Amino acid sequence: MAVGTHGGRASGLDGLAQVANKIRDAVESVVEGKPHAVRLALTVLLSEGHLLIEDVPGVGKTMLAKALARSIDCSVRRVQFTPDLLPSDITGVSAYNQELREFEFKPGPVFANLLVGDEINRASPKTQSALLECMEERQVTVDGTSYRLERPFMVVATQNPVEMEGTYPLPEAQRDRFTARISMGYPDPAAELEMLDVHGRSSPLDRLAPVADAADVRALVEVVRDQHVAPAVRQYVIDLVTATRNHPELRLGASPRATLHLVRAARAYAALDDRDYVLPDDVQDLAVPVLAHRLLPTAEAQVERRRPEHVVTELVHRLPVPSPRQ
Amino acid sequence: MRIRLTVMAGLATLAGAVGLYPLFAGRAWFWAGLGAVLSVAAGGLVARRFRVPAALNAVAGLLALLLYLTVVHASGEALLGVVPTAGSLQRLATLAGEGWDAANNYAAPVPLVPGIMLLAAAGIGLVALLVDLLAVRLRRTAPAGLPLLAMYSVPAAVREDSVSWAAFAVGALGFLALLMTDAREQVGGWGRVVFTPRWSDGVPLAGAAEEDGTDGAGGSGGRRERPDVGALAASGRRIGMAAVAVAVLLPMAIPGVQPRGLFGLGGGGGGGGGSQTVTTPDPLVSLKRELTRPDDAVVLTYRTDARERPDYLRLYALDRFDGDRWSYYSLQSTAKDRLTDRELPPPPGLGPVRTQRVTTRVKVSRQVRNMTFLPVPYAPARVSIKGDWRVDEASRMVYSLRDSAGGRSYTVTSLQAMPTAQQLAAGVGYPVDVLRRYTALPRTVPPEVTKLAHDITSGALSAHRKAVLLQRWFTRDGGFTYDLSAPPPQRGNDLTGFLLRDKRGYCEQFAAAMALMARVLNIPARVAMGYTPGTQTSPGVWTVRSRDAHAWPELYFEGTGWVRFEPTPAGAAGQGTAVTPPYSEPASDPVTSRGEQTPSAPTPSASSSASAGPGTAAQRGLDQPDPGTGADGAEEEDGGVPTGWIAGTVLVLALLAAPMVARVLTRRRRWAAVPPPGSQVAGGRGDGDGPGGDGPSPASAGGTGAAHAAHAAWREMRSDALDHGLAWRSSDTPRATVRQLAQVLEPDAETAQALGRIARAEEMARYSPVPADAPPEALRADVRRVREAFAASVSRPARLRARLLPPSTVASTRSATREALHEAAVRVAAVTGRARQVRERVAERVRDRLPGGR
Structure with missing residues (x-):
């Protein structure tokens, strides 16, 4: 549930900065020493884009995506991309409802405000391209019927560098749909030391409470426009x-x-x-x-x-x- | 050590020095200059070998130059013939003084006396020093053109006919070659070109030999190593040649600009007898010297078909009285004034009086030097002479911009008016322009002179009568004595003294005083200078000697034009060969309409050759100018202004000060363009302020003033940064720029804030819908503070350069030039494109008209 502080809808630049700062602080409490990456992630969120985080395993890609998702009170879905993932696993399927005697659309994970796609380049190209329509058109078409996605809608995908084993490089068309690609980079020693302290006891992600909600983000997007x-x-x-x-x-x-x-x-x-x-x-x-x-x-x-x-x-x-x- | 650049700098100086040729008679000066350039270059090389500071570099060059001058001109006084001593310096100073005197006394080309050689070598050496310093030591090749230009502009300023295009081309090519060498070295400084495989055709990146001297055309190997330089150099050569060709050819196609008004003949000819003398004040100066010459040399001989005594041979008509002396108005010479053996129009004012055509064949003595005005009997109607001789139609002076009459033969047909006294007396009234020009007098004419003139001519009604009375007063009643030892008149006071007190003088005083008094009486008058007819040596053949030089007044009468009067006493107690024209005698004398009377002393033939005789008059340009006789020349030069030198100095100073002045003016203009705070600029200038309309939207009209102020502040700071040699990248945004500057400057807190304010104002003015409302004065103060921080952060020479030679003005000039060139190229392309269209259309039409076979 949204925290009470944002009861009055953020309006104008001042409100935006206020809310954005809160989100930023929240994310940075989880992802230490990466203010630039966090700022870029926020930028992509406010510009209604999608974010691609690329780096070697274990530097906190998923952590950033999750933290961002967690600090905003909105629907979040997470998909672990694997080579055997099917397109319908992303978009949803039409299943035959015996009782109603008709096909019924079961929405996939894409029907969320934030879709975290982990290791997107492990999926087959077919599945990857299933994301295409969703990302650009913000709608899903199954069996000739189009379903609109929610607003805001943001895909945060992580991927390992293409040189790594077992990866399919994203096709150009798909890469073009991501507003930005960032890489995390290793934390500097001080930040890493602090991370040991913090993460040693419990995951800070668990303690993260949402500081804004979808409506807030929608209002911010309007301001940005x-x-x-x-x-x-x-x-x-x-x-x-x-x-x-x-x-x-x-x-x-x-x-x-x-x-x-x-x-x-x-x-x-x-x-x-x-x-x-x-x-x-x-x-x-x-x-x-x-x-x-x-x-x-x-x-x-x-x-x-x-x-x-x-x-x-x-x-x-x-x-x-x-x-x-x- | 930059040997190659040093050599090119020397060559450029020498090439520029070629343009000095019109100043000197002979070629030896060039070798003197070569020596000076070589020694300066050697001094510079040595200084750079030891990596001394730039100032010491200049000192080394100066020392080398001094050594050279000492060895050449004062080795006798120097220690071991080389090391300067007080004696040798004294000797150099004396020589320089002599050279200075000679330069002031003689017209260009000046004879190569040692003093002149010294000055030439020193001058060229100094230019070489500056060029070497600028181009080689400081690596500012473009400004090195300034001393070269200054050197080139000296002959251009002094000689009206200027410097030949060949000399110009040589000088320009020299400078361009210097520029190119410098540019090559700079490009070379970037190292070899590294190829990406995409461009490369297999050029090995490693192992390419360091061949510093590889010329672009030096074979394929060299080209492969430094391909870019070779290609650049080739196109650079092409551009340079094209530029020089255009510069040489273009002036031929367009009407010339006549620089006459500035440095023209108005300054007067000098002792050298030239028309465009550098420094000598007026044609009268040498009169005294010529009159007192011990050797009475033959100036010219002539054969005439005049039935009676021939008329005077006139050189100059001095029609301008400035209160001190007579000179002539500047001559506007164009190619149209060439004689080219044509019949000249009748002389001004000549009416229906009887005239006779007289043909005179003159042969000027070979010994005569620098006689650039021709002695001709008035009024020449046709002159046949080889060379570029021109005539001034109003005064009928025949002159050349280049040639000297020495040793030449020529034929003059002149129209000699033979008015009677009655005809002259009948002439009433004058054309307005004649009256205005030839009766002009400065206000400084003393009232005593005016009163005297009126007293003498009281009762006379006609102008002619007044003139006759004046002449009689001078020759008879006034009590004047012809005295060659009288000092030449320098000031207006001298003339007054001559008229009222001394009453001693020679033709110059007589002629000048009578012309002056005639003008006082509103009779158009001028002073003529030339020769008396001289002495008849055999029937029809006359000889003119130096002491036949003379000055006399010419007065204008309606219906006759200019006629000669003779106030100077003639004969044994006066100008020996002077003749009084019949019409100038008092009417009581029985006047015949022709023939002349020699009133007091006839037999001029006897006196003319007498060395102790009663003098002759002035003559110009006879024989070698001899510094020894410059004693009175030196005193004469005080009165005159060494125009050429002053103009040259002023030019050099102006060129040097130009960047500084331009910078100050730019600053002032920028701030002046800022509207006062709060005012709204009409017309939405803020909108069109940036390229591609990047200014703030015109909706924010209230902020345009602030935007202007912000832009002004920003540009000022940019110029200041450039002036102080601080980096300023066009790819940096305002805040990035300020960040960069702050790193370099390490400013105190206030300066840092000032920097931030300027950047923020500029940023908002550029990109924000509402510009920051920082008041212009505050911004200006900020800019000043930042400028001080700039100045404090750089070394003293850099600071000095920022003040005196601010590079920002150079940069803006360069960009303006580039834009102009680009525009010109676009225009040319448009024109040629249009021409091609027209041609095609014409061809099409022609094809259509052809019989239908095809």
Whole structure:
């Protein structure tokens, strides 16, 4: 149940910052030493996107996803992706109801506000693509009937790096549907030490109480949508995206959807900073998480071990920020 | 040590020095300059070998230059012939003084006396020093063009006909080569180009030999190692050549700009007899010297078909009186003024009086130097002479911008007016422009002179009568004595003194005083300078010697034009070969309409050759200018202004100060453009402020003032940062920039806050719907505080450079140039595209019109 403090619906930027800070504090009490990852996760949540967390096993990917889910009082489902998982295990099935003598739709785990998909790249491509429609259209179509998903709806998927054994890399189309990909990274020694203290006794996840509910999040999303994006910033985003398309080291550049996601995420990011307008700084901070996972390096770049992250970082350092003429 | 760059800097200086050729007679100056450049380069190399600071680098260059000058010019006084001593320095100073005098006394080209050689070597050496310092030591190659330009602009300022295009091209190519060498070294400094496999065609990354001197065209091996440099250099060469070609060819296609008004002939010709003398004040200066020359050299001989005594040979018409001396208005010379053997229009004002055409064949003595004005009998109607000679139609002066008359032969056909006294007396009234121009007098004319003029001519009604009375007063009634030992008039006071007190002088005083008084009486007048007819040596052949130089007044009468008067006493007690024209005699004399009378002393032939004779008049440009005779030349030069040198200095100073001034002006303009707080800018300028309309939306009109202030503050801070050599990346957002700056500056709390305020204001002005409402004064104070922090964070030289040579102005100039070039390229492309369309359309039409066979 929602905690009483958010009884009055959060409205406007101040309310947003308040609620967002609470969620952030809650998540950070579980995931120590990763403020940036937490902030990015919140950003994706407020920009109505989906989050892909990629890292080696055991650094707290699932923990972050769970903490986020737990701190918001909303319906949360968790799916452990395995090679034998079927699409219907995600979306739901139509089963024949003997009594009613008709097919009845049994909603799958996707009918939740937050879907935590663990190790999504262990599932077969078929199952992975079953998520496609859900993520983009926010609806499920089974046997010709479409069912709308709830709002907010966010998929938080974790995956191991593709080099690991027993994984199927996500297809480009699916990767493009994730607003951002973040990686956790190892905690620094101090944070790890503290983790030992805290986690030694009991899981902090168990003690986590929700600090906001779905309606709160919906209101926050509305606030984020009204954020001001100056034409110069839009132009900057376009420049950045175009540069990835023309880059000699990239086989596939960013899609128009990426542009959209980048602007949306920047709005949320600015709002989390208690600002009602977007800065190029926001775009720069978000460029790698939002763009890098959609880009495909050329074979030559791969040989040189150039990763898309490097290319995006380089572009950010190279592209001039729009400024008034001298 | 940067040997290659050092060599290029020296070559660029030498190439620039080529443009100095019009200043000197002979070529030896170039070798002197070469020596100076070599020694400066050697000094610079040694200094860089020991990695001394830039200031010591300059000192080393100066020392090398001094050593060179000592060895060449003062080795006798120096220790071991090399080490400067007080004596050798004294000697150098003396030489420099002589050179200075010579430069002031003689027209360009000046003779290469040792002093001039010294000055030339020192000047070129100093330019080489600056270029070396800027381009090699400080690696500021572009500003190194300033001293080169300054050097180039000296002859351009001094000589109207300027420097030939070839010299310009050589100088420009030298500078471009220097720029290119520098750019190559900078590109080379980035190391070899590393290829991604995508671009590479198998160039080995490792093991490419370090070949510093590899030229782009140095074979395939070299090109493979530094392919980018080679390609860049090739296109750089192409661009450079094209730029020089355009610079040379373009002026031929467009009407020329005449720089005359500034450095033109108005300054007057000097002792050298040239028209565009660097420094000598006016044609009259050398008069005294010529008149007192011990050797009475032959200036010219001529054969004339005049039936009686030939007329005077005139060089100059001095039509401008500035209160002190007579000179001429600047001549606007264009190619249209060339003689090219054409018939000139009738002289100004000539009416229906009797005239005779006189043909005079003149041969000027070979010894005459720098005579760039031709002695011709008034009024020349046709002049045949080789070379680029031009005529000023109003004054009928014949001159050349380049050539000297020395040793030349030429033929003049002149139209000699032969008015009677009655005809002159009948001329009433003057055209307005003549009256305005030739009766102009400064207010400083003393009232005594005015009174005197009126007293002398009281009772006379016609202008002619007044002129006759004036002349008679000078020659007869006034009690004047012809005296060559009188000092030449320098100031207006001298003339007054001559008229009222001394009454001693020579033709210059007489002519100047009479012309002055004629102007006082509203008779258009000017002072002519040239030669008397000289002495007849055989029938029809006359010889003019240096002491036949003369000055006389010319007065204008309606219906006749300009006629000559002769106030100088003639004969044994005056100008020996002077002749008084008949019409200028008092009417009581029986006047014949032709012929002349030599009133007091006839037989000029006897006196003209007498060395102790009663003097002759001025003449210009005869014989070698000799510094020894510059004694009175030196005193004369006080009156004149060394225009060329001053102009050159001013130009150099202006060029040096330009970046600083531009920076200050930019700052002022930026803040001035900020509307006062609270005011609303009409027209929504805030909207169009940024590229692609990145300014805040016009809806927030109330904030546009604040946005302006924020932008101004930001740009100011950017310029300041650039000026102080701090990094400023265009890919950094305002807060990233400020973060960066804070890391470099390690500012105190207040400065850090100021930085933050500026960044925040700019950020909001750019990207927020409502700009921050920081008051402009506060922002300005913040910017000032930050600037001080900048200044405190850098070394003293950097600080000085930020003040004197702020790079931000250079950068903005560069970007403006780039934009202009881009625009030009787009236009050219558009025009050529249109031309192609037109051509195709025409071709199509032609095809259509063809018989239908095809």
